[in-house]
Amino acid sequence: MIAVIDYGRGNLGSVEKAFRRIGMPAVITQDPRSLDEADAVVLPGDGAFHDAMANLDRLGLVPALRRALDGSRPFLGICLGYQLLFSTSEEFGEGRGLDVVPGAVRRLPAGRKIPHMGWNRVEHAGELRLFDGIPSGAHFYFVHSFYPVVAGTVSTALTEGGLRQARVAPDARSDASDARSVAPDAAICGPERSVSSVARGVVRVRREVCRCDRGGADPCDAVPSREEPAVGAPHARELRRHREERPVIVIPAIDLRGGRCVRLHQGRSDRETVFSDDPVAVALQWKELGAERLHVVDLDGAFAGEPQQSALVTKIVAAMAPVPVEVGGGLRDLRAVETALETGARWAVVGTRAALDHAFLQDVCRRYPGGSSSPSTPRAIRSRSRAGPRWWTTRWPRSARGRATRARRRCCTRT
């Protein structure tokens, strides 16, 4: 379980929502025992530095917070929650922080627009766990008036921001007093943006937790920086251009029926050809031939209306790693979508119900964001269309023709 500390100074709603979106529930807590029992701890925050410290102290959370920062568990500090890790801050006068990371939080120099808002490149030397999988020079959105100056030898990432100050994170592998995972001080403005910023950090925490629990399993990739939501900045156009230039990929399909790899003719259950009794071996064959993604359909699930072959899909996903897998077949409610993603598949494909019920599609997109904002590799859900005017379905009314376009357009407007 992930504990989000409630000390009266937090963007708790955004944080909690972000965790919910990735399907990993977090508890909001003021109880030191919950912190001790948590697999990972999140310290959100906004507002004044010394007030926040006073609140933590008053609630008796400081000792548990220090235990959470002993390096044994992932820790995410967001915004002020990150700044509190430093020794001191000059925000509204000097105040003592948790002093886990030696350094001081300073106000951005006068003469620049404060708060600083915009996309900045974050550079790092590749040794920060928090930035695992994110290339140096990736863009992050910043809104802040303060920045930490790190004392000593902890590794940091740098942002340009016109300042080139060391600004980001202590290193997982530096001395024991350091936090293992600390967010960049990407602070937070509007609710939408805050959720997306927080979600990135949250995904990382989840990844860390998964590593601890499952010995290296990594079911949930972070959103790569080049697939940031395209909002508000020249960088967004640049990011979009990257996407457009990607080559079209060929995605081998594996349709599962009764544990075997089959193909149907026009989706008819009575027109089946069995191609293999060992779908995992087939998947490995596509992997060896260079497949960049695998498309898996649980046909039994499609006909039954709920997933039937999740265990087999899990094996296939594991065999394909690190090649990502999309899975569909019978995903008619949120629980089924969750089941599909629990196999480790990166994408869930919704068809039948998404076409008939656009509220469902919206729910799914809200719960698993990324589907329309990072188009070529959505984290979660995208409605699906076969190349023809009708979607994949078991028993489709002819009137569903054309709904594909409308449903997808609705989904699209979400961004």
Place this chain on the structure above:
Amino acid sequence: MSRDGTETGPNVEYTATLAREVAMPVLASGGVGRVEDLARLAAIPGVVGTVVGRALYTGAIDLRRAKEVAAAGAGPAAASRG
């Protein structure tokens, strides 16, 4: 759907309409029987991937060759979208 598992060629025209109208990336699927089909789908702006089933299993399409063809298809047409 009516093309699925038939290798009779994808519905390129409809796929193009869909991709244009939804303004979001589209995966084309169903009826891909030959590498030429892939090339036609890959040339559609907005199509970012194609799902291939039966043709890979029957050997009508070789995955390595298919990747080359599909990658080549995403040229200036796709880039003009952004």
